[in-house]
Amino acid sequence: MNNPSIESGKVPAALGAAHYRMVAELADAAPENVLDPATNPAVVLSAQSLTKRFSEGPLNVSVLQGVDLQIRRGETVAIVGASGSGKSTLLHLLGGLDAPTSGAVQLHGRDLAHLRAAEQGRLRNRHLGFVYQFHHLLPEFSALDNVAMPLTIRRLAPMECAEAASKILAMVGLANRMQHRPSELSGGERQRVAIARALVTRPDCVLADEPTGNLDRSSADSVFALMLELAQAHGIALVLVTHDASLAARCKRQLQLVAGRLVSVR
Ligand SMILES: Nc1ncnc2c1ncn2[C@@H]1O[C@H](COP(=O)(O)OP(=O)(O)OP(=O)(O)O)[C@@H](O)[C@H]1O
Numbered sequence: 001m002n003n004p005s006i007e008s009g010k011v012p013a014a015l016g017a018a019h020y021r022m023v024a025e026l027a028d029a030a031p032e033n034v035l036d037p038a039t040n041p042a043v044v045l046s047a048q049s050l051t052k053r054f055s056e057g058p059l060n061v062s063v064l065q066g067v068d069l070q071i072r073r074g075e076t077v078a079i080v081g082a083s084g085s086g087k088s089t090l091l092h093l094l095g096g097l098d099a100p101t102s103g104a105v106q107l108h109g110r111d112l113a114h115l116r117a118a119e120q121g122r123l124r125n126r127h128l129g130f131v132y133q134f135h136h137l138l139p140e141f142s143a144l145d146n147v148a149m150p151l152t153i154r155r156l157a158p159m160e161c162a163e164a165a166s167k168i169l170a171m172v173g174l175a176n177r178m179q180h181r182p183s184e185l186s187g188g189e190r191q192r193v194a195i196a197r198a199l200v201t202r203p204d205c206v207l208a209d210e211p212t213g214n215l216d217r218s219s220a221d222s223v224f225a226l227m228l229e230l231a232q233a234h235g236i237a238l239v240l241v242t243h244d245a246s247l248a249a250r251c252k253r254q255l256q257l258v259a260g261r262l263v264s265v266r
């Protein structure tokens with residue numbers, strides 16, 4: 001796991017490395033049984049005055065200019081915006097995969113910036129599912145093992161992990177692709193594996209970055225319907241970044257990133 005090859009070279013190396021680091025941290029983390037009660041149990045994820053500026057070398061890009069957001073249990077929120085407006089950047093901050101330049105993110109009332117890496121990893125594993133824009137599946141593992149990974153990290157029994165993973169893979173239409181590695185899957189199949197991995201733990205909140213961007217209309221509709229169904233059945237909040245207006249319209253709230261700020265679309 002120290003020098004992983006990154007799936008098909010499509011992803012920024014830094015984010016790929018961060019993902020592998022996260023997996024390694026989670027693997028080291030002790031299982032968690034009880035969490036401190038949150039200040040307001042209905043709020044899963046909360047962000048205040050988030051700004052993000054990339055300023056490495058000659059680069060100086062101010063992407064987010066003061067984002068406030070609260071995600072409540074079970075609600076569905078679409079985030080739309082032009083390419084380059086900062087949607088992926090915002091999701092990474094909400095998921096603790098990157099740190100804001102200023103402002104704060106709380107997951108169940110706990111400020112991510114104040115937690116040690118292992119504790120942050122444990123909170124993420126327990127409460128968040130993430131569908132990356134470029135999937136970030138582990139190339140050495142089968143679809144089944146990729147989906148089972150968050151449960152394996154929780155140290156559930158291998159049989160239990162495999163059963164849950166195969167059940168959800170079947171739900172996204174991949175019953176006959178479980179032993180395939182990511183390189184042996186189509187783009188849309190990889191996307192569905194990534195969605196299955198985010199949902200398999202029944203997290204409190206799924207952060208999904210263009211989760212159906214590689215799927216044809218009818219697969220996108222049915223996979224998204226499944227995400228909504230699972231979200232509703234298990235009280236999972238869903239934060240969806242999308243360019244697809246018809247998917248955005250199926251969410252309870254629609255927000256748009258404009259000039260680094262979130263505005264309500266309806
Ligand atoms: N690591 C980085 N260093 C410098 N600039 C960055 C970095 N990551 C993102 N950016 C810049 O921040 C802006 C927002 O990027 P982001 O990936 O969040 O956009 P997006 O809204 O998700 O776009 P898309 O719809 O194309 O996926 C872009 O202009 C991008 O060039």
Ligand SMILES: [Mg+2]
Pocket residue numbers: 087088089133209
């Ligand atoms: Mg993006």
